[in-house]
Amino acid sequence: MIRAFNRAATRYGVGSGASQLITGYSRPLQRLEQELADFTGRPRALLFSSGYLANIGVIGALVSRDDAVFMDRLNHASLVDAVIQSRSRFRRYPHGDCLALSRLLSASESRRKWVVTDGVFSMDGDMAALPQICAACRRFDAWLVVDDAHGLGVFGPRGSGTVGHFGLGPDDVPVLIGTFGKAFGVCGAFVAGSEALIETLVQSARSLIYSTAPLPAVAAAVREGLEIIRTESWRRQRLFMLVKRFRRGAREIGLPVQPSDGPIQPMILGASERAVHASHALLAQGILVPAIRPPTVPKGGARLRISLSASHTEAQIDRLLDAMSHDHVFVDP
C-alpha cells in the first residue's frame, strides 16, 4: 500500500488540483470506483474525501424537507449532522429496536421515507439487524441507507461487510456508504448504488462538488487495500480468533463484555473518571486503549473502546486481559 501510494504520488503529485467536477477526477479515482462497484455488486461507486463528507453529501442530495427520516439512536454523529442539515422531519428509535422502527414507519404519513443506519455501530461494535430493517423498509415503502464504515473489510464473505454478512443485495440496501479510514487503513469514503443514484449525487452532492477531490495517491493505496481485503481472508479469520480469545478471557475474569462479535470491544464503565483512570492505567503498562466519553456516547456510558486487529498477537491479548484482571476499576462495580 505504501509503495502504491509513493508511486502514485511520484506520478500524479501530492495534490488533486480541484474538485472532481473541475479537473480533480484522475485515473486512480476512476479505477478505484470501478473496483468498488464490482466489490459491492452495484453498477457504480463514487468517491468522497471522508465518511463525514460522504454522509453530509448523500443525505443532503437525497433527503428533502418534506421527507421523514428514521434513525437508530446510536447512529454515527456524521449521519445525525447530515439529517439535521437536511431539515427533514426525523425520529430516532431506541438502539436496535426494529419493532419501534416499524411502528414509526407505519405511523408516518410522509410521501417519502428513509431509514438510515450504521452497519456496525462505531462505539458499541454490534451490527444493525439489517434483515429486519430491510423487511420493515419493504413493508412500509422506505429507502434504506447503510453506512458500513466498520463492517466493510471485516464482516461478510471477502470482507463484503454487513450487507454481505446477511446475504443481502442492492435491492435491499439501495444506498451503501463505506469508508477507507478503518479496515482499509487509509482515509476517504465511497457511496455505491444504481446509475441513477450516483448520477444524482454527481449532480447535487455539495460536499463532492465544492470540495477538492481525493488524492490520486490515496486512491492508489486504497486499491491495494481493497485487493488485500478481497484476497487475504486469513486476516479476518485471525482477527475473529483473537476476538473470541479476548471475549472468552474477559468473561472468565468477570468483565462486562458487550454483545459485539467484532473487533470493537467496549468495556462500559459508567462514569467518565472511571474510563479515563482505566485508560491511563493500561497506558502505564504500554497498552493503548482510549477512553470514550459523552457526548460521543450516551451519558453514563463512558467506556474503554478496545479495538482488536489481525496484527495483534495472542500474547498481546493475554497481556491485556492480565492487566485488566489486576485493576480493580474493571472487576469492582
Ligand SMILES: *Cc1c(COP(=O)(O)O)cnc(C)c1O
Ligand atoms: C468513522 C465513521 C465515519 C466517518 O468517516 P471519516 O472518513 O472518518 O470521516 C462515518 N460513519 C461511521 C459509521 C464511522 O464509523
